[in-house]
Amino acid sequence: MLTVNGQRLWNSLMDMAEVGATAAGGNCRLALSAEDFAGRALFADWCHQAGMSLDTDAIGNLFARRAGRTPQAEPVVMGSHLDTQPAGGRFDGTYGVLAGLEVVRSLNDAGITTDRPLEIAVWTNEEGARFTPAMLGSATFCGVVPLADALAIEDAQGISVATALAGQAGNLPLGRRFAAYFEAHIEQGPILEQAGLPIGVVTGGQAICWLDVLVSGRPAHAGTTPMRLRRDALFAASTMISQLEQLANAFGPHGLVTVGQLLIPGASRNTVPGQVRFTVDLRHPQDAQIHAMEESTRRVLQQLAAQRGLTVNIQQHWFSAATPFDRDCIAAVRQAVTALGYPHQEMVSGAGHDAIHLARHCPSAMIFVPCVDGLSHNEAEDALPDDLRMGADVLLGAVLAQAGGQTIPTVSSWASST
Amino acid sequence: MLTVNGQRLWNSLMDMAEVGATAAGGNCRLALSAEDFAGRALFADWCHQAGMSLDTDAIGNLFARRAGRTPQAEPVVMGSHLDTQPAGGRFDGTYGVLAGLEVVRSLNDAGITTDRPLEIAVWTNEEGARFTPAMLGSATFCGVVPLADALAIEDAQGISVATALAGQAGNLPLGRRFAAYFEAHIEQGPILEQAGLPIGVVTGGQAICWLDVLVSGRPAHAGTTPMRLRRDALFAASTMISQLEQLANAFGPHGLVTVGQLLIPGASRNTVPGQVRFTVDLRHPQDAQIHAMEESTRRVLQQLAAQRGLTVNIQQHWFSAATPFDRDCIAAVRQAVTALGYPHQEMVSGAGHDAIHLARHCPSAMIFVPCVDGLSHNEAEDALPDDLRMGADVLLGAVLAQAGGQTIPTVSSWASST
Numbered sequence: 001m002l003t004v005n006g007q008r009l010w011n012s013l014m015d016m017a018e019v020g021a022t023a024a025g026g027n028c029r030l031a032l033s034a035e036d037f038a039g040r041a042l043f044a045d046w047c048h049q050a051g052m053s054l055d056t057d058a059i060g061n062l063f064a065r066r067a068g069r070t071p072q073a074e075p076v077v078m079g080s081h082l083d084t085q086p087a088g089g090r091f092d093g094t095y096g097v098l099a100g101l102e103v104v105r106s107l108n109d110a111g112i113t114t115d116r117p118l119e120i121a122v123w124t125n126e127e128g129a130r131f132t133p134a135m136l137g138s139a140t141f142c143g144v145v146p147l148a149d150a151l152a153i154e155d156a157q158g159i160s161v162a163t164a165l166a167g168q169a170g171n172l173p174l175g176r177r178f179a180a181y182f183e184a185h186i187e188q189g190p191i192l193e194q195a196g197l198p199i200g201v202v203t204g205g206q207a208i209c210w211l212d213v214l215v216s217g218r219p220a221h222a223g224t225t226p227m228r229l230r231r232d233a234l235f236a237a238s239t240m241i242s243q244l245e246q247l248a249n250a251f252g253p254h255g256l257v258t259v260g261q262l263l264i265p266g267a268s269r270n271t272v273p274g275q276v277r278f279t280v281d282l283r284h285p286q287d288a289q290i291h292a293m294e295e296s297t298r299r300v301l302q303q304l305a306a307q308r309g310l311t312v313n314i315q316q317h318w319f320s321a322a323t324p325f326d327r328d329c330i331a332a333v334r335q336a337v338t339a340l341g342y343p344h345q346e347m348v349s350g351a352g353h354d355a356i357h358l359a360r361h362c363p364s365a366m367i368f369v370p371c372v373d374g375l376s377h378n379e380a381e382d383a384l385p386d387d388l389r390m391g392a393d394v395l396l397g398a399v400l401a402q403a404g405g406q407t408i409p410t411v412s413s414w415a416s417s418t
Numbered sequence: 419m420l421t422v423n424g425q426r427l428w429n430s431l432m433d434m435a436e437v438g439a440t441a442a443g444g445n446c447r448l449a450l451s452a453e454d455f456a457g458r459a460l461f462a463d464w465c466h467q468a469g470m471s472l473d474t475d476a477i478g479n480l481f482a483r484r485a486g487r488t489p490q491a492e493p494v495v496m497g498s499h500l501d502t503q504p505a506g507g508r509f510d511g512t513y514g515v516l517a518g519l520e521v522v523r524s525l526n527d528a529g530i531t532t533d534r535p536l537e538i539a540v541w542t543n544e545e546g547a548r549f550t551p552a553m554l555g556s557a558t559f560c561g562v563v564p565l566a567d568a569l570a571i572e573d574a575q576g577i578s579v580a581t582a583l584a585g586q587a588g589n590l591p592l593g594r595r596f597a598a599y600f601e602a603h604i605e606q607g608p609i610l611e612q613a614g615l616p617i618g619v620v621t622g623g624q625a626i627c628w629l630d631v632l633v634s635g636r637p638a639h640a641g642t643t644p645m646r647l648r649r650d651a652l653f654a655a656s657t658m659i660s661q662l663e664q665l666a667n668a669f670g671p672h673g674l675v676t677v678g679q680l681l682i683p684g685a686s687r688n689t690v691p692g693q694v695r696f697t698v699d700l701r702h703p704q705d706a707q708i709h710a711m712e713e714s715t716r717r718v719l720q721q722l723a724a725q726r727g728l729t730v731n732i733q734q735h736w737f738s739a740a741t742p743f744d745r746d747c748i749a750a751v752r753q754a755v756t757a758l759g760y761p762h763q764e765m766v767s768g769a770g771h772d773a774i775h776l777a778r779h780c781p782s783a784m785i786f787v788p789c790v791d792g793l794s795h796n797e798a799e800d801a802l803p804d805d806l807r808m809g810a811d812v813l814l815g816a817v818l819a820q821a822g823g824q825t826i827p828t829v830s831s832w833a834s835s836t
Contacts, residue, residue: 245650
């Protein structure tokens with residue numbers, strides 16, 4: 001069975017990590033910065049060397065194309081992003097792009113031409129660190145954000161996306177049809193590492209419900225107010241948050257509950273908090289369950305507030321439905337990993353990815369590989385060369401299946417494939 | 419039995435409230451500001467009119483003196499402060515000073531000369547709103563803060579106490595001996611109002627223990643980290659804070675527990691909190707109990723952290739032992755309020771007052787009157803004229819008892835005393 005060259009993939013990852021390298025071993029290539037353009041230029045050089053053509057669309061998404069036997073056929077697309085967090089790692093996004101490149105190089109080595117054209121997409125501003133929202137390039141491509149709105153978005157210095165593109169936008173149409181989209185990515189979580197598995201077959205993205213909670217009691221002097229006369233908003237909020245932890249268990253193992261921000265307006269060490277604001281982040285792979293989680297949250301918080309004679313106001317800040325990936329694309333990944341004999345499990349994506357937008361545009365799926373300690377968005381982000389190689393092998397197999405390539409012979413052991 | 423003129427007291431309170439009046443009906447006389455000096459000047463005028471002499475000490479504490487039959491005897495001192503919070507009320511501090519003035523005026527009306535001299539003290543910078551710490555003038559007088567240190571303290575604009583005194587400091591010695599010190603004050607809490615009582619006989623100040631708590635878990639991505647692999651510092655802190663509420667009940671009704679500040683460093687809506695800092699304010703009238711409360715707090719927090727595989731660091735930020743007031747001074751207050759027939763209860767002071775410093779310098783006690791809704795440090799701070807009058811009556815009775823005045827006839831009803 002055809003596999004990639006793991007050492008070449010690793011070398012390219014390390015070469016790309018020299019662009020915008022930080023002192024602590026990470027990367028800083030903010031979207032559409034000089035470092036980001038330098039990274040794209042290095043990638044473009046490699047694509048040209050691999051015989052690919054390059055073009056961009058109006059939001060600066062970069063596409064490298066390898067011709068297929070049927071030029072008019074919709075392409076099978078691999079990809080991710082090359083921009084990073086300000087103190088980002090070497091693999092988030094970059095891996096998906098360079099795994100795509102390694103797939104093309106490996107096909108070149110093997111002399112294989114697929115039926116459909118292949119493309120590698122580099123999506124603009126995935127991180128959202130410079131321009132908000134994140135995943136802007138894929139959102140614009142998929143019609144989620146209108147182009148004019150996207151171009152007008154400004155960074156903290158007042159520089160617009162249009163200005164930052166600096167003539168690097170091209171004429172490839174937005175919303176072109178793809179036969180399939182595959183994105184390989186580090187997991188950015190601890191599940192695969194904990195399970196000792198090199199591959200996650202990603203079946204979709206979670207539903208997310210963000211709530212803003214305001215608990216209102218009565219401020220009071222910490223020294224002069226008897227406990228029985230207090231309406232302490234923090235004691236109430238603490239009970240609420242403890243109940244939310246229980247709620248996560250009730251919806252386990254797939255339900256996730258996080259209270260990431262908590263603020264006491266006008267907080268003072270010797271004042272009983274009169275108000276507390278906190279956020280709730282609810283996640284579940286199933287829409288029916290996320291709705292049940294939101295309803296339970298609202299009921300529990302209202303009950304606890306009423307018991308204490310306090311009030312609670314709960315606003316939905318944002319809701320994103322679950323994103324199931326395409327059955328055939330998932331099957332292609334599953335068949336590839338099974339044929340390769342690599343240990344794996346099915347899982348949902350906990351983080352946002354360009355593939356979440358693409359999934360509403362064309363058949364899509366993702367492949368996860370472990371990252372060390374589940375760490376990402378961090379200069380210490382790390383991944384093992386063998387895991388990265390196996391992920392690219394699976395990408396190659398899935399792409400070949402969807403693009404109409406060669407018959408793939410099986411190999412006896414996944415450990416000997418570099 | 420001799421009583422004060424409640425209407426005159428109220429009129430003086432309202433006249434003083436014109437000095438540094440705020441649009442919302444409160445007062446702004448920051449310590450040693452032009453408004454504070456204007457308030458002192460108005461008070462000095464009234465004292466001169468009442469036949470008193472005035473002088474200041476090196477930290478600007480202002481003393482008005484009424485001669486006694488025994489000029490060399492240590493004086494009986496009444497007092498409080500005239501400075502306010504930036505958005506303060508009309509009664510906090512001012513009441514104790516003007517109740518003292520009303521006592522003197524009433525003695526003048528009755529033609530009574532006491533054995534001991536009487537003084538009214540206006541302590542500098544009680545609020546601590548301009549210069550930290552609070553109660554600076556009484557602390558310096560009592561030797562708790564060295565004079566040179568006190569004079570060097572700067573406000574937020576870099577103006578020192580020495581500069582702000584602007585030549586208004588005088589030569590009265592710090593630490594002069596007093597026969598007794600009585601401070602009348604609004605309660606700044608809801609106890610008397612809730613109980614429907616006009617007078618609180620204050621037996622001392624609470625012990626206070628301030629702790630700084632740091633809970634350390636592990637930050638994680640809210641979407642990619644299964645609940646079972648999280649070490650969420652906020653879920654842990656919420657459980658701890660709920661347990662602290664239980665601890666307050668266990669030390670009730672006199673034990674008080676407040677968590678006034680809580681901070682999640684680097685908080686983000688979709689990040690599992692890796693660290694949480696919070697403060698703990700423990701109070702109890704008895705030193706043995708405050709120590710037990712601190713020990714229980716430490717034990718409970720350590721246990722809860724250990725159960726979750728997190729760590730907790732607990733630092734004592736400040737400790738102030740309980741301040742019992744003088745037995746004879748308390749008895750003088752108790753006898754006065756009983757003789758007057760005013761409903762009352764004994765209580766401890768929950769807030770800090772100049773009397774807390776004075777109690778370590780000379781025999782001291784306090785008299786509380788209710789404030790509306792227990793509200794203080796607020797422009798809406800309010801008190802009822804009848805309550806203020808009754809408090810001044812009690813002050814008069816207690817001062818006469820300690821200063822060696824007239825025999826006091828009893829009256830039949832406290833309701834007819836204005």
